[in-house]
Amino acid sequence: MLVAVFWSAWSIRLSPARFVEGLSSTGQFLASMWPPDFGARERELIREGVTETLAMAVVATIIGVSVSVPVAFMAAKNLAPWPVYYLARGLITVSRAFHSLIIGIIFVVAVGFGPFAGALTLSFATVGFYGKILAEDLENIDMNQLRPIEAAGGNRLQVILYGVVPQALPRMIGLAIYRWDINVRSSTIIGIVGAGGIGFTLLNAFDRYQYDFAAAILIVIVAIVLAGEVASAMIRRRVR
Amino acid sequence: MFEPTADDYERWQRHDVRTRLLRFATVLITVPIVVYSWRILGINYDYLSTAGWAVGDLLGRMYPPNHGYTGEIVGPMIETINIAILGTGLSALLSIPIAYLAASNTTPNRITYVIGRLVITVTRTVSTIIWAIMFVILFGPGAFAGVIAVAIRSIGFIGKLLSEAIEEIDPGQVRALEAAGANDRQQLIYGVAPQVKPLFVGITTHRWDINIRSSTVLGLVGAGGIGLELTARMDVYQWQSVSVILLAILVTVLLSELISAKARSAVS
Numbered sequence: 001m002l003v004a005v006f007w008s009a010w011s012i013r014l015s016p017a018r019f020v021e022g023l024s025s026t027g028q029f030l031a032s033m034w035p036p037d038f039g040a041r042e043r044e045l046i047r048e049g050v051t052e053t054l055a056m057a058v059v060a061t062i063i064g065v066s067v068s069v070p071v072a073f074m075a076a077k078n079l080a081p082w083p084v085y086y087l088a089r090g091l092i093t094v095s096r097a098f099h100s101l102i103i104g105i106i107f108v109v110a111v112g113f114g115p116f117a118g119a120l121t122l123s124f125a126t127v128g129f130y131g132k133i134l135a136e137d138l139e140n141i142d143m144n145q146l147r148p149i150e151a152a153g154g155n156r157l158q159v160i161l162y163g164v165v166p167q168a169l170p171r172m173i174g175l176a177i178y179r180w181d182i183n184v185r186s187s188t189i190i191g192i193v194g195a196g197g198i199g200f201t202l203l204n205a206f207d208r209y210q211y212d213f214a215a216a217i218l219i220v221i222v223a224i225v226l227a228g229e230v231a232s233a234m235i236r237r238r239v240r
Numbered sequence: 241m242f243e244p245t246a247d248d249y250e251r252w253q254r255h256d257v258r259t260r261l262l263r264f265a266t267v268l269i270t271v272p273i274v275v276y277s278w279r280i281l282g283i284n285y286d287y288l289s290t291a292g293w294a295v296g297d298l299l300g301r302m303y304p305p306n307h308g309y310t311g312e313i314v315g316p317m318i319e320t321i322n323i324a325i326l327g328t329g330l331s332a333l334l335s336i337p338i339a340y341l342a343a344s345n346t347t348p349n350r351i352t353y354v355i356g357r358l359v360i361t362v363t364r365t366v367s368t369i370i371w372a373i374m375f376v377i378l379f380g381p382g383a384f385a386g387v388i389a390v391a392i393r394s395i396g397f398i399g400k401l402l403s404e405a406i407e408e409i410d411p412g413q414v415r416a417l418e419a420a421g422a423n424d425r426q427q428l429i430y431g432v433a434p435q436v437k438p439l440f441v442g443i444t445t446h447r448w449d450i451n452i453r454s455s456t457v458l459g460l461v462g463a464g465g466i467g468l469e470l471t472a473r474m475d476v477y478q479w480q481s482v483s484v485i486l487l488a489i490l491v492t493v494l495l496s497e498l499i500s501a502k503a504r505s506a507v508s
Binding site: 007009018019021022025026029051052054055056058059062093094097098099101102105106109110111114115116119185186188189192193196199202203206218221222225226 | 273274276277278280281282283288291294295298322326361362365366367369370373374375377378379380384388453454456457460461470474486489490493494
């Protein structure tokens with residue numbers, strides 16, 4: 001492991017000199033960020049970015065969860081036949097392996113710039129997360145509760161609706177809220193590839209050297225991510 | 241003779257009034273939010289109708305992957321992995337003092353506790369890619385900025401989980417050392433550290449695995465790694481090379497996940 005670390009350090013050419021040089025400009029950088037610029041025009045831009053970001057997170061959670069639930073059922077070993085199982089697992093793996101920014105680039109090519117591409121990106125990312133965790137929960141349900149429904153002549157859909165769903169429902173709701181919180185977090189950066197939201201505003205501010213405006217945006221991002229986290233934790237405690 | 245009518249029976253309801261009202265209120269609040277959000281997105285339905293075609297077209301252009309290109313991405317891919325390793329290593333070192341400050345049972349006083357918590361919160365809520373934008377401005381483009389970005393972002397993650405682990409240790413072992421005359425430093429090294437060590441290794445490995453994933457996109461903002469190659473190929477529409485990169489990322493991420501899972505089950 002040590003060899004790996006040293007070799008990495010050598011190949012990237014980490015040097016104390018560069019570090020010191022960077023640190024010396026840090027002071028200047030921080031000074032140009034202060035005070036954060038919350039002017040009237042800036043506030044308007046931030047408001048637009050934040051609404052877009054939050055809207056993307058909401059829509060992505062709704063679309064993502066509605067797609068994820070069937071995928072999760074398909075990816076539960078005890079409920080799905082094996083070809084379906086491997087298909088769903090493959091989808092989940094692909095969705096989890098790629099960072100949302102990479103998926104974002106693809107969707108921007110597909111549906112054009114703007115928050116809709118972002119919402120699709122986050123929906124796709126939701127499938128990997130939600131599908132995986134829900135599938136694991138479904139694999140751990142009590143199968144004995146399914147038998148009476150089968151014995152009473154329930155068909156497959158009825159077995160799932162009355163045997164499986166009641167066991168998994170609280171978890172499904174809690175997980176959806178948790179994912180919304182993660183979607184808020186990701187939707188703050190998705191704008192970097194042109195998929196809408198406050199990330200785009202932030203990148204623009206940095207590109208135009210408006211560091212004081214960038215500082216204002218950063219403060220807002222930290223605030224909404226924290227607020228989302230607190231809200232999600234509170235709601236989840238109630239659901240349980 | 242008395243004939244009972246429907247009104248004589250109390251109608252059976254699955255949930256009590258309070259639960260039903262609460263659910264109704266939830267729907268009442270959620271639906272407008274969703275509708276409003278949908279409208280904000282300003283979806284251009286013309287684009288939507290061609291989206292399927294566009295994705296299909298894109299996949300068509302990506303196939304078949306350009307095998308000859310594989311050799312060229314080995315370097316950037318290794319750089320990506322190196323960024324993750326170095327960033328995580330650096331972060332592990334930095335997280336230890338931060339976690340010590342942010343754990344309520346080890347922190348020296350109220351102010352240090354607040355400082356520790358503040359560092360964790362700020363580093364955690366700003367994502368790696370935003371840190372990368374800032375460090376590219378400071379240190380110039382390249383993998384170096386990426387390493388620092390990964391390291392800073394990971395402090396929040398490792399520090400938070402580590403401080404929680406410290407708060408949950410068995411205080412008896414520390415008190416026994418204190419009774420034997422150990423000073424504060426000795427209590428930390430022989431009382432606290434051994435109890436959180438396996439967890440610390442597990443958390444760090446887990447973060448390394450996450451960092452591999454975030455390192456793949458650092459190049460989008462100029463902070464080194466495979467992302468740079470990815471955007472370069474996309475800008476010139478070499479989709480067959482793009483698919484090679486995507487496959488390479490897929491394989492690398494899956495491998496790192498496997499390694500991290502194996503390592504974590506080995507330590508716990």
